[in-house]
Amino acid sequence: MGSLVTALASYCDIKQRGGSWHVRIDDIDPQRAGVGALEHISQALAAHGLLGDAPIRYQSQRLANYRTACQQLTALCYYCNCSRRSLQGLRLYPGNCRHKLTYAPDHTLRILADQQPRSFEDGCKGRHDFVATADFGDIIIWRRDGLVTYHLATAHDDALDYSHVLRGEDLFAMTAPQIFLMDKLNLKPPQYAHIPVLTYADGTKLSKQTHAPALNSATPVANLGRALWHLGQLAPPKGASVAQCLEWAVAHWQLDVVPTQLAPFREADYR
Ligand SMILES: [Zn+2]
Structure with missing residues:
Protein backbone atom coordinates (compact mmCIF):
# COMPACT_ATOMS: atom_id res chain seq x y z
CA MET A 1 0.00 0.00 0.00
CA GLY A 2 2.88 2.33 0.80
CA SER A 3 4.36 1.83 -2.66
CA LEU A 4 0.98 2.28 -4.30
CA VAL A 5 0.46 5.61 -2.52
CA THR A 6 3.78 6.98 -3.80
CA ALA A 7 3.35 5.55 -7.30
CA LEU A 8 -0.17 6.96 -7.58
CA ALA A 9 0.94 10.39 -6.37
CA SER A 10 3.74 10.58 -8.93
CA TYR A 11 1.39 9.32 -11.66
CA CYS A 12 -1.32 11.90 -10.90
CA ASP A 13 1.14 14.75 -10.49
CA ILE A 14 2.95 14.29 -13.77
CA LYS A 15 -0.18 13.38 -15.77
CA GLN A 16 -1.87 16.54 -14.55
CA ARG A 17 1.12 18.53 -15.80
CA GLY A 18 0.60 16.89 -19.21
CA GLY A 19 3.74 14.81 -18.83
CA SER A 20 4.43 11.13 -19.22
CA TRP A 21 4.98 8.67 -16.39
CA HIS A 22 7.90 6.28 -16.31
CA VAL A 23 8.67 3.20 -14.28
CA ARG A 24 12.28 2.46 -13.42
CA ILE A 25 13.50 -0.54 -11.49
CA ASP A 26 16.56 0.24 -9.38
CA ASP A 27 18.09 -3.22 -9.49
CA ILE A 28 21.81 -2.51 -9.44
CA ASP A 29 22.29 -4.61 -6.35
CA PRO A 30 21.73 -8.25 -7.41
CA GLN A 31 21.69 -9.30 -3.75
CA ARG A 32 18.69 -7.13 -2.99
CA ALA A 33 16.60 -7.39 -6.13
CA GLY A 34 14.73 -10.69 -6.32
CA VAL A 35 13.43 -11.57 -9.77
CA GLY A 36 10.10 -12.64 -8.29
CA ALA A 37 9.74 -9.32 -6.48
CA LEU A 38 10.25 -7.34 -9.70
CA GLU A 39 7.64 -9.43 -11.47
CA HIS A 40 5.24 -8.82 -8.61
CA ILE A 41 5.78 -5.05 -8.72
CA SER A 42 5.02 -4.75 -12.44
CA GLN A 43 1.95 -6.97 -12.09
CA ALA A 44 0.64 -4.96 -9.14
CA LEU A 45 1.15 -1.65 -10.96
CA ALA A 46 -0.61 -3.01 -14.06
CA ALA A 47 -3.54 -4.31 -11.97
CA HIS A 48 -4.02 -0.74 -10.72
CA GLY A 49 -3.90 0.73 -14.22
CA LEU A 50 -0.50 2.31 -13.54
CA LEU A 51 1.18 1.69 -16.86
CA GLY A 52 4.28 3.60 -17.83
CA ASP A 53 4.35 5.62 -21.03
CA ALA A 54 7.60 3.90 -22.04
CA PRO A 55 8.98 0.42 -21.42
CA ILE A 56 10.22 -0.17 -17.87
CA ARG A 57 13.85 0.89 -17.46
CA TYR A 58 16.23 -1.30 -15.49
CA GLN A 59 19.34 0.18 -13.90
CA SER A 60 21.02 -3.21 -14.25
CA GLN A 61 21.00 -2.67 -18.03
CA PRO A 196 5.33 11.72 3.28
CA VAL A 197 5.47 7.94 3.35
CA LEU A 198 2.65 5.78 4.62
CA THR A 199 3.20 4.60 8.17
CA TYR A 200 1.42 2.73 10.89
CA ALA A 201 -0.18 4.78 13.65
CA ASP A 202 3.07 4.55 15.67
CA GLY A 203 5.06 6.12 12.84
CA THR A 204 6.91 3.03 11.54
CA LYS A 205 7.11 2.72 7.79
CA LEU A 206 5.25 -0.08 6.02
CA SER A 207 7.77 -2.51 4.67
CA LYS A 208 8.58 -6.17 4.42
CA GLN A 209 10.60 -5.80 7.62
CA THR A 210 7.54 -4.52 9.50
CA HIS A 211 5.45 -7.33 7.96
CA ALA A 212 3.17 -5.03 6.01
CA PRO A 213 0.45 -7.07 4.34
CA ALA A 214 0.84 -7.53 0.58
CA LEU A 215 -1.34 -5.34 -1.60
CA ASN A 216 -4.36 -7.31 -2.79
CA SER A 217 -4.36 -6.84 -6.56
CA ALA A 218 -7.84 -8.36 -6.75
CA THR A 219 -9.37 -5.16 -5.30
CA PRO A 220 -7.69 -2.38 -7.30
CA VAL A 221 -10.55 0.14 -7.17
CA ALA A 222 -10.77 -0.08 -3.39
CA ASN A 223 -6.99 0.21 -3.11
CA LEU A 224 -6.88 3.28 -5.33
CA GLY A 225 -9.66 4.88 -3.27
CA ARG A 226 -7.72 4.15 -0.07
CA ALA A 227 -4.51 5.53 -1.55
CA LEU A 228 -6.27 8.75 -2.56
CA TRP A 229 -7.74 9.01 0.92
CA HIS A 230 -4.29 8.68 2.52
CA LEU A 231 -3.09 11.42 0.16
CA GLY A 232 -5.89 13.78 1.25
CA GLN A 233 -7.48 13.77 -2.23
CA LEU A 234 -11.16 13.71 -3.17
CA ALA A 235 -12.81 10.28 -3.34
CA PRO A 236 -13.59 8.97 -6.82
CA PRO A 237 -17.27 8.44 -7.65
CA LYS A 238 -18.85 5.18 -6.51
CA GLY A 239 -18.85 2.37 -9.05
CA ALA A 240 -15.92 3.80 -11.02
CA SER A 241 -13.67 1.40 -12.89
CA VAL A 242 -9.89 1.38 -12.45
CA ALA A 243 -9.49 3.59 -15.53
CA GLN A 244 -12.22 5.97 -14.36
CA CYS A 245 -10.64 6.14 -10.91
CA LEU A 246 -7.30 7.16 -12.37
CA GLU A 247 -8.88 9.67 -14.71
CA TRP A 248 -10.70 11.20 -11.76
CA ALA A 249 -7.58 11.18 -9.62
CA VAL A 250 -5.53 12.99 -12.27
CA ALA A 251 -8.25 15.55 -12.97
CA HIS A 252 -8.68 16.37 -9.26
CA TRP A 253 -5.05 15.97 -8.15
CA GLN A 254 -3.75 18.62 -5.75
CA LEU A 255 -0.19 18.25 -4.54
CA ASP A 256 -0.65 21.04 -2.01
CA VAL A 257 -3.39 19.22 -0.08
CA VAL A 258 -1.22 16.14 0.54
CA PRO A 259 -0.94 16.25 4.34
CA THR A 260 2.49 16.68 5.95
CA GLN A 261 1.73 13.39 7.67
CA LEU A 262 -0.46 10.87 5.85
CA ALA A 263 -3.44 9.34 7.60
CA PRO A 264 -1.88 6.19 9.13
CA PHE A 265 -2.34 2.69 7.77
CA ARG A 266 -4.59 0.49 9.89
CA GLU A 267 -4.76 -3.09 8.85
CA ALA A 268 -8.32 -3.42 10.13
CA ASP A 269 -9.48 -1.05 7.36
CA TYR A 270 -8.43 -3.62 4.78
CA ARG A 271 -10.26 -6.64 6.08
ZN1 LIG B 1 39.30 5.53 3.83
Whole structure:
Protein backbone atom coordinates (compact mmCIF):
# COMPACT_ATOMS: atom_id res chain seq x y z
CA MET A 1 0.00 0.00 0.00
CA GLY A 2 2.88 2.33 0.80
CA SER A 3 4.36 1.83 -2.66
CA LEU A 4 0.98 2.28 -4.30
CA VAL A 5 0.46 5.61 -2.52
CA THR A 6 3.78 6.98 -3.80
CA ALA A 7 3.35 5.55 -7.30
CA LEU A 8 -0.17 6.96 -7.58
CA ALA A 9 0.94 10.39 -6.37
CA SER A 10 3.74 10.58 -8.93
CA TYR A 11 1.39 9.32 -11.66
CA CYS A 12 -1.32 11.90 -10.90
CA ASP A 13 1.14 14.75 -10.49
CA ILE A 14 2.95 14.29 -13.77
CA LYS A 15 -0.18 13.38 -15.77
CA GLN A 16 -1.87 16.54 -14.55
CA ARG A 17 1.12 18.53 -15.80
CA GLY A 18 0.60 16.89 -19.21
CA GLY A 19 3.74 14.81 -18.83
CA SER A 20 4.43 11.13 -19.22
CA TRP A 21 4.98 8.67 -16.39
CA HIS A 22 7.90 6.28 -16.31
CA VAL A 23 8.67 3.20 -14.28
CA ARG A 24 12.28 2.46 -13.42
CA ILE A 25 13.50 -0.54 -11.49
CA ASP A 26 16.56 0.24 -9.38
CA ASP A 27 18.09 -3.22 -9.49
CA ILE A 28 21.81 -2.51 -9.44
CA ASP A 29 22.29 -4.61 -6.35
CA PRO A 30 21.73 -8.25 -7.41
CA GLN A 31 21.69 -9.30 -3.75
CA ARG A 32 18.69 -7.13 -2.99
CA ALA A 33 16.60 -7.39 -6.13
CA GLY A 34 14.73 -10.69 -6.32
CA VAL A 35 13.43 -11.57 -9.77
CA GLY A 36 10.10 -12.64 -8.29
CA ALA A 37 9.74 -9.32 -6.48
CA LEU A 38 10.25 -7.34 -9.70
CA GLU A 39 7.64 -9.43 -11.47
CA HIS A 40 5.24 -8.82 -8.61
CA ILE A 41 5.78 -5.05 -8.72
CA SER A 42 5.02 -4.75 -12.44
CA GLN A 43 1.95 -6.97 -12.09
CA ALA A 44 0.64 -4.96 -9.14
CA LEU A 45 1.15 -1.65 -10.96
CA ALA A 46 -0.61 -3.01 -14.06
CA ALA A 47 -3.54 -4.31 -11.97
CA HIS A 48 -4.02 -0.74 -10.72
CA GLY A 49 -3.90 0.73 -14.22
CA LEU A 50 -0.50 2.31 -13.54
CA LEU A 51 1.18 1.69 -16.86
CA GLY A 52 4.28 3.60 -17.83
CA ASP A 53 4.35 5.62 -21.03
CA ALA A 54 7.60 3.90 -22.04
CA PRO A 55 8.98 0.42 -21.42
CA ILE A 56 10.22 -0.17 -17.87
CA ARG A 57 13.85 0.89 -17.46
CA TYR A 58 16.23 -1.30 -15.49
CA GLN A 59 19.34 0.18 -13.90
CA SER A 60 21.02 -3.21 -14.25
CA GLN A 61 21.00 -2.67 -18.03
CA ARG A 62 22.88 0.62 -17.85
CA LEU A 63 26.05 -0.33 -16.05
CA ALA A 64 28.21 0.91 -18.95
CA ASN A 65 26.65 4.38 -18.63
CA TYR A 66 27.42 4.47 -14.91
CA ARG A 67 30.99 3.46 -15.62
CA THR A 68 31.35 6.35 -18.04
CA ALA A 69 29.84 8.74 -15.50
CA CYS A 70 32.26 7.45 -12.90
CA GLN A 71 35.20 8.00 -15.25
CA GLN A 72 34.12 11.63 -15.67
CA LEU A 73 34.49 12.08 -11.94
CA THR A 74 37.72 10.20 -11.24
CA ALA A 75 39.85 13.37 -11.19
CA LEU A 76 37.80 14.40 -8.13
CA CYS A 77 37.99 11.00 -6.47
CA TYR A 78 40.26 8.85 -4.31
CA TYR A 79 40.31 5.23 -3.18
CA CYS A 80 39.27 4.29 0.31
CA ASN A 81 39.54 1.03 2.19
CA CYS A 82 38.50 2.16 5.64
CA SER A 83 36.48 -0.53 7.33
CA ARG A 84 32.92 0.19 8.26
CA ARG A 85 33.86 -0.43 11.85
CA SER A 86 36.64 2.19 11.85
CA LEU A 87 34.10 4.78 10.69
CA GLN A 88 31.41 3.82 13.15
CA GLY A 89 29.75 6.75 14.86
CA LEU A 90 31.22 9.33 12.51
CA ARG A 91 28.68 11.52 10.73
CA LEU A 92 31.11 12.53 7.97
CA TYR A 93 33.99 10.61 6.46
CA PRO A 94 37.15 12.06 8.08
CA GLY A 95 39.25 11.90 4.90
CA ASN A 96 41.85 9.33 6.02
CA CYS A 97 42.38 8.04 2.48
CA ARG A 98 42.48 11.30 0.51
CA HIS A 99 46.08 10.60 -0.53
CA LYS A 100 45.17 7.26 -2.22
CA LEU A 101 44.90 8.26 -5.84
CA THR A 102 45.73 5.05 -7.68
CA TYR A 103 43.44 2.10 -8.18
CA ALA A 104 43.69 -0.80 -5.78
CA PRO A 105 41.32 -3.76 -5.48
CA ASP A 106 38.81 -3.86 -2.62
CA HIS A 107 38.67 -0.09 -2.35
CA THR A 108 35.66 2.14 -2.70
CA LEU A 109 35.85 5.29 -4.76
CA ARG A 110 35.00 8.48 -2.87
CA ILE A 111 34.41 11.89 -4.39
CA LEU A 112 35.78 14.99 -2.67
CA ALA A 113 33.08 17.22 -1.26
CA ASP A 114 33.33 20.96 -1.90
CA GLN A 115 32.26 24.06 -0.01
CA GLN A 116 30.04 25.55 -2.65
CA PRO A 117 26.59 26.53 -1.34
CA ARG A 118 23.86 24.83 -3.37
CA SER A 119 20.09 24.70 -3.09
CA PHE A 120 17.02 23.14 -4.59
CA GLU A 121 13.31 23.83 -4.44
CA ASP A 122 11.21 20.88 -3.33
CA GLY A 123 7.60 20.82 -4.53
CA CYS A 124 6.40 19.84 -1.04
CA LYS A 125 9.07 20.89 1.41
CA GLY A 126 10.20 24.17 -0.14
CA ARG A 127 13.74 25.45 -0.53
CA HIS A 128 16.62 23.42 0.84
CA ASP A 129 20.18 24.78 1.11
CA PHE A 130 23.20 22.57 1.54
CA VAL A 131 26.98 22.52 1.53
CA ALA A 132 28.62 19.22 0.58
CA THR A 133 31.52 19.38 3.07
CA ALA A 134 29.19 20.13 5.99
CA ASP A 135 26.18 18.03 5.08
CA PHE A 136 27.44 14.74 3.68
CA GLY A 137 31.17 14.90 3.03
CA ASP A 138 33.08 12.63 0.64
CA ILE A 139 30.44 10.17 -0.52
CA ILE A 140 31.11 6.80 -2.14
CA ILE A 141 30.29 6.59 -5.85
CA TRP A 142 31.69 3.13 -6.56
CA ARG A 143 31.56 0.21 -4.16
CA ARG A 144 34.40 -2.05 -3.16
CA ASP A 145 32.56 -5.03 -4.69
CA GLY A 146 32.71 -3.35 -8.11
CA LEU A 147 29.13 -2.08 -8.19
CA VAL A 148 27.98 1.47 -8.79
CA THR A 149 26.37 3.09 -5.74
CA TYR A 150 22.71 4.02 -5.55
CA HIS A 151 23.74 7.70 -5.39
CA LEU A 152 25.66 7.73 -8.67
CA ALA A 153 23.24 5.52 -10.62
CA THR A 154 20.24 7.51 -9.47
CA ALA A 155 21.85 10.93 -9.95
CA HIS A 156 22.81 9.89 -13.49
CA ASP A 157 19.38 8.55 -14.45
CA ASP A 158 17.25 11.17 -12.71
CA ALA A 159 19.11 14.05 -14.37
CA LEU A 160 19.25 12.51 -17.84
CA ASP A 161 15.81 10.95 -18.09
CA TYR A 162 13.32 12.94 -16.05
CA SER A 163 12.00 16.47 -15.67
CA HIS A 164 10.18 15.73 -12.39
CA VAL A 165 10.84 13.26 -9.59
CA LEU A 166 8.13 12.71 -6.99
CA ARG A 167 9.11 10.19 -4.36
CA GLY A 168 8.81 9.32 -0.70
CA GLU A 169 10.19 11.57 2.01
CA ASP A 170 12.44 8.70 3.12
CA LEU A 171 14.61 9.59 0.10
CA PHE A 172 14.75 13.33 0.87
CA ALA A 173 18.19 13.06 2.48
CA MET A 174 19.52 11.47 -0.72
CA THR A 175 18.60 14.51 -2.80
CA ALA A 176 21.41 16.88 -1.80
CA PRO A 177 24.24 14.38 -2.47
CA GLN A 178 22.57 13.38 -5.74
CA ILE A 179 22.28 17.01 -6.86
CA PHE A 180 25.94 17.48 -5.91
CA LEU A 181 26.84 14.55 -8.22
CA MET A 182 24.65 15.89 -11.04
CA ASP A 183 26.44 19.20 -10.73
CA LYS A 184 29.84 17.50 -10.93
CA LEU A 185 28.62 15.62 -14.04
CA ASN A 186 27.37 18.90 -15.58
CA LEU A 187 23.81 17.57 -15.55
CA LYS A 188 20.71 19.57 -14.72
CA PRO A 189 18.70 18.21 -11.77
CA PRO A 190 15.00 17.43 -12.20
CA GLN A 191 12.34 19.15 -10.12
CA TYR A 192 11.79 17.26 -6.91
CA ALA A 193 8.79 16.74 -4.68
CA HIS A 194 8.97 14.51 -1.61
CA ILE A 195 5.70 13.35 -0.14
CA PRO A 196 5.33 11.72 3.28
CA VAL A 197 5.47 7.94 3.35
CA LEU A 198 2.65 5.78 4.62
CA THR A 199 3.20 4.60 8.17
CA TYR A 200 1.42 2.73 10.89
CA ALA A 201 -0.18 4.78 13.65
CA ASP A 202 3.07 4.55 15.67
CA GLY A 203 5.06 6.12 12.84
CA THR A 204 6.91 3.03 11.54
CA LYS A 205 7.11 2.72 7.79
CA LEU A 206 5.25 -0.08 6.02
CA SER A 207 7.77 -2.51 4.67
CA LYS A 208 8.58 -6.17 4.42
CA GLN A 209 10.60 -5.80 7.62
CA THR A 210 7.54 -4.52 9.50
CA HIS A 211 5.45 -7.33 7.96
CA ALA A 212 3.17 -5.03 6.01
CA PRO A 213 0.45 -7.07 4.34
CA ALA A 214 0.84 -7.53 0.58
CA LEU A 215 -1.34 -5.34 -1.60
CA ASN A 216 -4.36 -7.31 -2.79
CA SER A 217 -4.36 -6.84 -6.56
CA ALA A 218 -7.84 -8.36 -6.75
CA THR A 219 -9.37 -5.16 -5.30
CA PRO A 220 -7.69 -2.38 -7.30
CA VAL A 221 -10.55 0.14 -7.17
CA ALA A 222 -10.77 -0.08 -3.39
CA ASN A 223 -6.99 0.21 -3.11
CA LEU A 224 -6.88 3.28 -5.33
CA GLY A 225 -9.66 4.88 -3.27
CA ARG A 226 -7.72 4.15 -0.07
CA ALA A 227 -4.51 5.53 -1.55
CA LEU A 228 -6.27 8.75 -2.56
CA TRP A 229 -7.74 9.01 0.92
CA HIS A 230 -4.29 8.68 2.52
CA LEU A 231 -3.09 11.42 0.16
CA GLY A 232 -5.89 13.78 1.25
CA GLN A 233 -7.48 13.77 -2.23
CA LEU A 234 -11.16 13.71 -3.17
CA ALA A 235 -12.81 10.28 -3.34
CA PRO A 236 -13.59 8.97 -6.82
CA PRO A 237 -17.27 8.44 -7.65
CA LYS A 238 -18.85 5.18 -6.51
CA GLY A 239 -18.85 2.37 -9.05
CA ALA A 240 -15.92 3.80 -11.02
CA SER A 241 -13.67 1.40 -12.89
CA VAL A 242 -9.89 1.38 -12.45
CA ALA A 243 -9.49 3.59 -15.53
CA GLN A 244 -12.22 5.97 -14.36
CA CYS A 245 -10.64 6.14 -10.91
CA LEU A 246 -7.30 7.16 -12.37
CA GLU A 247 -8.88 9.67 -14.71
CA TRP A 248 -10.70 11.20 -11.76
CA ALA A 249 -7.58 11.18 -9.62
CA VAL A 250 -5.53 12.99 -12.27
CA ALA A 251 -8.25 15.55 -12.97
CA HIS A 252 -8.68 16.37 -9.26
CA TRP A 253 -5.05 15.97 -8.15
CA GLN A 254 -3.75 18.62 -5.75
CA LEU A 255 -0.19 18.25 -4.54
CA ASP A 256 -0.65 21.04 -2.01
CA VAL A 257 -3.39 19.22 -0.08
CA VAL A 258 -1.22 16.14 0.54
CA PRO A 259 -0.94 16.25 4.34
CA THR A 260 2.49 16.68 5.95
CA GLN A 261 1.73 13.39 7.67
CA LEU A 262 -0.46 10.87 5.85
CA ALA A 263 -3.44 9.34 7.60
CA PRO A 264 -1.88 6.19 9.13
CA PHE A 265 -2.34 2.69 7.77
CA ARG A 266 -4.59 0.49 9.89
CA GLU A 267 -4.76 -3.09 8.85
CA ALA A 268 -8.32 -3.42 10.13
CA ASP A 269 -9.48 -1.05 7.36
CA TYR A 270 -8.43 -3.62 4.78
CA ARG A 271 -10.26 -6.64 6.08
ZN1 LIG B 1 39.30 5.53 3.83
